[in-house]
Amino acid sequence: MKHITLCIQYAGLTLPIVQNDQGADCVPLKPLCDLFELKWERQRLKVSEPFYKRHLGICVLKALAATPHKGGAYGTCTPDTEGSDDTCTPLMGGAGEQVRDHTCIRIDRVAAFLMTINPDRVRAAGNTSGADFLEAKLTEWADALHDYESFGVAHNPRHADALLALRRANAIAKASSIKDARVRALALAELGIKPAAPSPGATPPAAGSTGDLFPPAAA
Numbered sequence: 001m002k003h004i005t006l007c008i009q010y011a012g013l014t015l016p017i018v019q020n021d022q023g024a025d026c027v028p029l030k031p032l033c034d035l036f037e038l039k040w041e042r043q044r045l046k047v048s049e050p051f052y053k054r055h056l057g058i059c060v061l062k063a064l065a066a067t068p069h070k071g072g073a074y075g076t077c078t079p080d081t082e083g084s085d086d087t088c089t090p091l092m093g094g095a096g097e098q099v100r101d102h103t104c105i106r107i108d109r110v111a112a113f114l115m116t117i118n119p120d121r122v123r124a125a126g127n128t129s130g131a132d133f134l135e136a137k138l139t140e141w142a143d144a145l146h147d148y149e150s151f152g153v154a155h156n157p158r159h160a161d162a163l164l165a166l167r168r169a170n171a172i173a174k175a176s177s178i179k180d181a182r183v184r185a186l187a188l189a190e191l192g193i194k195p196a197a198p199s200p201g202a203t204p205p206a207a208g209s210t211g212d213l214f215p216p217a218a219a
Contacts, residue, residue, distance in 0.1 A: 015031060015032075016028065016065075018063045018104065020104070021059075024107075026059065026061060026105060026106050027063075027105060028063055028065075028102035028103070028104055029043070029044075029047065029102070029105045029113070030043075032113070032114075036130045036134060037122065037130065038117065052116075055112065056105050058105055061101070062099050062101055062102070063102050114137065114138070119138065122134060144156075168191065172191055172193065175188050175193075176188070
Protein backbone atom coordinates (compact mmCIF):
# COMPACT_ATOMS: atom_id res chain seq x y z
CA MET A 1 0.00 0.00 0.00
CA LYS A 2 1.31 3.44 -0.90
CA HIS A 3 1.42 6.12 1.78
CA ILE A 4 1.93 9.82 1.16
CA THR A 5 2.84 12.49 3.68
CA LEU A 6 0.62 15.36 2.56
CA CYS A 7 -1.54 17.05 5.18
CA ILE A 8 -4.57 19.30 5.11
CA GLN A 9 -5.93 21.77 7.64
CA TYR A 10 -9.58 21.25 8.47
CA ALA A 11 -11.48 23.24 11.10
CA GLY A 12 -8.49 23.62 13.39
CA LEU A 13 -6.78 20.31 12.62
CA THR A 14 -3.80 19.25 10.58
CA LEU A 15 -4.81 15.87 9.16
CA PRO A 16 -2.43 13.41 7.47
CA ILE A 17 -3.55 12.15 4.06
CA VAL A 18 -2.99 8.50 3.19
CA GLN A 19 -4.10 6.50 0.18
CA ASN A 20 -6.19 3.36 0.38
CA ASP A 21 -5.77 0.29 -1.83
CA GLN A 22 -7.81 1.95 -4.59
CA GLY A 23 -5.63 5.06 -4.56
CA ALA A 24 -8.27 7.31 -2.97
CA ASP A 25 -7.09 9.95 -0.48
CA CYS A 26 -8.25 9.28 3.09
CA VAL A 27 -7.91 10.99 6.50
CA PRO A 28 -8.31 9.67 10.05
CA LEU A 29 -11.92 9.92 11.23
CA LYS A 30 -11.56 10.08 15.00
CA PRO A 31 -9.95 13.56 15.10
CA LEU A 32 -12.96 14.88 13.19
CA CYS A 33 -15.26 13.27 15.75
CA ASP A 34 -13.19 14.80 18.55
CA LEU A 35 -13.71 18.26 17.08
CA PHE A 36 -17.39 17.95 17.92
CA GLU A 37 -16.79 15.96 21.13
CA LEU A 38 -18.61 12.93 19.77
CA LYS A 39 -18.30 9.57 21.51
CA TRP A 40 -15.81 7.76 19.31
CA GLU A 41 -16.99 4.23 20.01
CA ARG A 42 -20.54 5.14 18.98
CA GLN A 43 -19.34 6.74 15.76
CA ARG A 44 -16.96 3.86 15.05
CA LEU A 45 -19.80 1.36 15.32
CA LYS A 46 -21.98 3.52 13.09
CA VAL A 47 -19.46 3.76 10.26
CA SER A 48 -18.77 0.02 10.56
CA GLU A 49 -22.28 -0.71 9.27
CA PRO A 50 -22.17 -2.04 5.68
CA PHE A 51 -23.84 0.99 4.06
CA TYR A 52 -21.69 3.62 5.78
CA LYS A 53 -18.56 1.53 5.27
CA ARG A 54 -19.19 1.49 1.51
CA HIS A 55 -20.57 4.99 1.19
CA LEU A 56 -17.86 6.69 3.23
CA GLY A 57 -14.97 4.48 2.13
CA ILE A 58 -14.16 3.46 5.70
CA CYS A 59 -10.89 1.54 6.09
CA VAL A 60 -8.03 1.05 8.54
CA LEU A 61 -4.73 2.59 7.46
CA LYS A 62 -1.44 3.51 9.05
CA ALA A 63 -0.94 7.25 9.38
CA LEU A 64 0.65 9.93 11.53
CA ALA A 65 -1.46 11.27 14.36
CA ALA A 66 -3.50 14.38 13.61
CA THR A 67 -2.37 17.52 15.42
CA PRO A 68 -4.31 20.67 16.34
CA HIS A 69 -2.79 23.80 14.83
CA LYS A 70 -2.82 27.12 16.63
CA GLY A 71 -5.90 29.22 16.13
CA GLY A 72 -8.62 27.17 17.76
CA ALA A 73 -10.06 23.76 17.17
CA TYR A 74 -13.67 23.08 18.11
CA GLY A 75 -12.59 20.34 20.48
CA THR A 76 -9.49 18.53 21.69
CA CYS A 77 -8.17 15.56 19.76
CA THR A 78 -7.23 12.24 21.29
CA PRO A 79 -5.39 9.25 19.82
CA ASP A 80 -7.49 6.83 17.78
CA THR A 81 -7.52 4.20 20.51
CA GLU A 82 -10.53 2.34 21.85
CA GLY A 83 -11.16 3.14 25.48
CA SER A 84 -9.77 6.70 25.31
CA ASP A 85 -13.16 8.32 24.70
CA ASP A 86 -13.39 9.76 28.21
CA THR A 87 -9.92 11.27 28.22
CA CYS A 88 -9.09 14.33 26.14
CA THR A 89 -5.39 15.06 25.83
CA PRO A 90 -3.81 17.39 23.24
CA LEU A 91 -1.54 15.78 20.69
CA MET A 92 1.72 17.62 21.24
CA GLY A 93 5.41 16.85 21.06
CA GLY A 94 6.30 13.37 19.90
CA ALA A 95 2.70 12.27 19.37
CA GLY A 96 2.74 13.89 15.96
CA GLU A 97 5.51 11.54 14.88
CA GLN A 98 3.71 8.31 15.80
CA VAL A 99 2.54 6.10 12.93
CA ARG A 100 -0.33 3.89 13.97
CA ASP A 101 -3.50 2.27 12.69
CA HIS A 102 -6.38 4.69 12.20
CA THR A 103 -9.97 4.26 11.13
CA CYS A 104 -9.98 6.43 8.00
CA ILE A 105 -12.57 7.99 5.75
CA ARG A 106 -12.27 9.07 2.13
CA ILE A 107 -11.52 12.77 2.09
CA ASP A 108 -14.31 13.38 -0.43
CA ARG A 109 -16.81 11.78 1.99
CA VAL A 110 -16.03 13.90 5.06
CA ALA A 111 -18.97 16.22 4.36
CA ALA A 112 -21.26 13.20 3.92
CA PHE A 113 -20.20 11.92 7.34
CA LEU A 114 -20.78 15.29 8.99
CA MET A 115 -24.28 15.29 7.52
CA THR A 116 -25.08 12.35 9.79
CA ILE A 117 -24.39 14.43 12.94
CA ASN A 118 -27.13 16.40 14.73
CA PRO A 119 -25.83 19.87 15.72
CA ASP A 120 -28.35 20.05 18.59
CA ARG A 121 -26.71 17.03 20.22
CA VAL A 122 -23.31 18.67 19.84
CA ARG A 123 -24.69 21.85 21.38
CA ALA A 124 -26.38 19.96 24.23
CA ALA A 125 -23.01 18.43 25.07
CA GLY A 126 -21.65 21.94 25.65
CA ASN A 127 -19.73 22.39 22.39
CA THR A 128 -21.54 25.51 21.20
CA SER A 129 -18.88 26.69 18.76
CA GLY A 130 -18.67 23.26 17.15
CA ALA A 131 -22.45 23.04 16.87
CA ASP A 132 -22.69 26.51 15.29
CA PHE A 133 -19.95 25.65 12.80
CA LEU A 134 -21.58 22.32 11.91
CA GLU A 135 -25.08 23.78 11.53
CA ALA A 136 -23.77 26.55 9.27
CA LYS A 137 -21.95 24.02 7.09
CA LEU A 138 -25.00 21.73 6.85
CA THR A 139 -27.15 24.68 5.75
CA GLU A 140 -24.53 25.75 3.19
CA TRP A 141 -24.26 22.22 1.78
CA ALA A 142 -28.04 21.82 1.60
CA ASP A 143 -28.30 25.05 -0.40
CA ALA A 144 -25.49 23.94 -2.71
CA LEU A 145 -27.13 20.56 -3.28
CA HIS A 146 -30.41 22.29 -4.12
CA ASP A 147 -28.64 24.52 -6.66
CA TYR A 148 -26.90 21.49 -8.18
CA GLU A 149 -30.14 19.53 -8.56
CA SER A 150 -32.17 22.56 -9.74
CA PHE A 151 -29.69 24.37 -11.98
CA GLY A 152 -27.03 21.76 -12.71
CA VAL A 153 -24.27 23.72 -10.99
CA ALA A 154 -23.34 25.02 -7.55
CA HIS A 155 -20.49 27.25 -6.45
CA ASN A 156 -18.72 28.18 -3.25
CA PRO A 157 -18.91 31.98 -2.86
CA ARG A 158 -15.61 31.93 -0.98
CA HIS A 159 -13.91 30.57 -4.08
CA ALA A 160 -14.29 33.68 -6.25
CA ASP A 161 -11.48 32.72 -8.63
CA ALA A 162 -13.00 29.30 -9.27
CA LEU A 163 -16.39 30.89 -9.94
CA LEU A 164 -14.93 33.37 -12.43
CA ALA A 165 -13.05 30.55 -14.17
CA LEU A 166 -16.25 28.52 -14.41
CA ARG A 167 -18.19 31.44 -15.88
CA ARG A 168 -15.42 32.13 -18.39
CA ALA A 169 -15.28 28.47 -19.41
CA ASN A 170 -19.05 28.43 -19.94
CA ALA A 171 -18.88 31.63 -21.99
CA ILE A 172 -16.08 30.24 -24.16
CA ALA A 173 -18.01 27.02 -24.71
CA LYS A 174 -21.09 28.95 -25.81
CA ALA A 175 -19.07 31.23 -28.10
CA SER A 176 -17.24 28.27 -29.63
CA SER A 177 -20.54 26.62 -30.53
CA ILE A 178 -21.64 29.54 -32.74
CA LYS A 179 -21.88 28.21 -36.31
CA ASP A 180 -21.15 31.45 -38.16
CA ALA A 181 -17.34 31.73 -38.20
CA ARG A 182 -17.29 35.55 -38.22
CA VAL A 183 -19.78 35.89 -35.37
CA ARG A 184 -17.94 33.20 -33.47
CA ALA A 185 -14.64 35.04 -33.92
CA LEU A 186 -16.21 38.29 -32.68
CA ALA A 187 -17.68 36.55 -29.63
CA LEU A 188 -14.36 34.95 -28.77
CA ALA A 189 -12.56 38.25 -29.31
CA GLU A 190 -14.81 39.79 -26.65
CA LEU A 191 -13.46 37.11 -24.31
CA GLY A 192 -9.88 37.94 -25.27
CA ILE A 193 -9.39 34.87 -27.48
CA LYS A 194 -8.13 35.20 -31.04
CA PRO A 195 -8.63 32.40 -33.57
CA ALA A 196 -5.45 30.79 -34.81
CA ALA A 197 -4.05 32.39 -37.96
CA PRO A 198 -4.60 30.33 -41.12
CA SER A 199 -1.66 28.50 -42.61
CA PRO A 200 0.16 30.27 -45.49
CA GLY A 201 -1.71 29.66 -48.72
CA ALA A 202 -4.80 28.33 -46.95
CA THR A 203 -8.19 29.39 -48.34
CA PRO A 204 -10.21 31.43 -45.82
CA PRO A 205 -13.54 29.83 -44.91
CA ALA A 206 -16.52 31.20 -46.75
CA ALA A 207 -18.94 33.46 -44.91
CA GLY A 208 -21.43 31.41 -42.94
CA SER A 209 -19.30 28.25 -42.95
CA THR A 210 -18.25 26.65 -39.71
CA GLY A 211 -14.56 26.19 -40.56
CA ASP A 212 -12.00 25.19 -37.94
CA LEU A 213 -11.71 27.62 -35.06
CA PHE A 214 -8.29 26.28 -34.08
CA PRO A 215 -6.85 24.55 -37.16
CA PRO A 216 -3.96 22.13 -36.67
CA ALA A 217 -0.48 23.50 -37.13
CA ALA A 218 1.05 23.07 -40.55
CA ALA A 219 3.33 20.04 -40.87
